[in-house]
């Protein structure tokens with residue numbers, strides 16, 4: 353029997369250019385695991401990556417039907433209001449007498465019931481960690497045509513039994529290497545799943561159904577690495593674990609051991625971890641063993657905000673962790689939620705002060721990401737229920753799976769909106785520049801990898817972003833709407849002037 357795993361079309365939304373909240377990094381291996389599970393179950397697996405596909409729905413449906421699959425499985429990532437594309441494809445597929453159709457991933461898990469009403473063409477949704485559910489589904493379908501009463505499978509009839517998370521990650525097969533990942537010399541790999549944190553904005557624990565981090569054995573990691581290195585040329589590895597390192601000495605030892613394995617393959621690597629899991633000694637060892645990049649979700653520079661989002665870290669820990677990385681030669685990226693729903697203007701300034709102190713506002717590429725992010729609310733998330741209860745959700749009928757919220761302080765909302773418009777202008781101009789330069793260079797290089805591509809006055813751009821942020825805070829309380837708009841358009845024009853138009 354044949355299964356077709358599909359990445360849904362995800363048109364670029366410039367206002368969500370750099371937002372990653374619609375799918376955690378770990379989702380990048382979901383389709384690879386689904387394909388490997390299917391092969392192990394004796395099915396014939398096929399894969400269709402429609403991520404960047406701009407064909408119309410009829411053309412896409414024709415391609416899908418031509419595969420003649422018994423089971424079609426969408427790895428459905430939230431596409432910022434473009435969900436109707438899959439909705440329409442499903443209608444055409446059903447008219448075309450396709451096989452069974454299902455969906456899996458973070459978005460179908462969070463929005464399970466609402467999504468199955470929105471897209472009645474779906475026969476089922478694999479809710480939560482999907483591998484064991486898919487395994488059982490495929491066995492049942494091989495034996496008979498029945499697929500009901502499977503834990504973890506939502507069939508839209510109101511009966512749903514959740515599935516216990518996998519007790520041992522050894523049950524996972526080696527994932528296929530497919531999709532956009534394979535265009536890059538970086539190989540994504542997982543050494544663990546889940547997180548012991550409980551940040552209010554995060555979906556990881558909801559997806560896995562627990563607040564636990566599960567590790568795989570180091571031996572199984574080493575075997576997978578060796579196996580996958582034979583498949584394609586790779587020159588570095590990135591860990592997609594929500595937090596690569598755990599808390600205690602044993603955990604530091606484990607991270608060091610894994611880094612030694614990578615060193616023996618001469619492979620640099622990157623990872624994400626909580627700030628309270630690292631120290632100078634550990635970072636030094638990992639750097640010596642080839643760590644080249646690290647992502648830390650520091651989120652805020654203000655103790656009260658850190659507590660509100662339940663980050664369970666302190667400003668002191670953030671400073672220590674950032675300094676440890678900055679002295680190590682490892683490239684640091686940080687996640688930062690500048691505009692938290694209850695932020696005050698004083699807290700925005702506190703955030704800014706810490707970012708300056710930590711030298712995290714020295715390049716426009718980083719500065720824009722520090723100064724504009726606000727919390728994103730997806731349907732089905734904990735934040736959605738909390739804001740709904742407080743009457744603070746701003747709903748929009750055209751966006752059934754996404755909402756914004758009412759800020760506690762109107763002035764913070766005005767600053768946030770002004771920074772969002774500035775960031776949209778920034779990303780639009782950058783995108784045009786990348787596009788034009790790619791055409792001019794005959795696609796010989798991807799200038800996204802150059803921090804300040806030719807055609808940008810980088811220092812001026814960085815200064816303008818910082819000045820705009822501070823000016824918006826300073827003047828928001830004593831400028832009426834018209835004056836504030838004038839201030840804003842002055843900065844938008846100044847930003848424009850940093851890009852050469854020829």
Ligand code: SF4
Nearest residue numbers: 547549550551554594
């Ligand atoms: S530390 Fe990161 S992965 Fe863990 S709950 Fe918080 S945001 Fe999520």
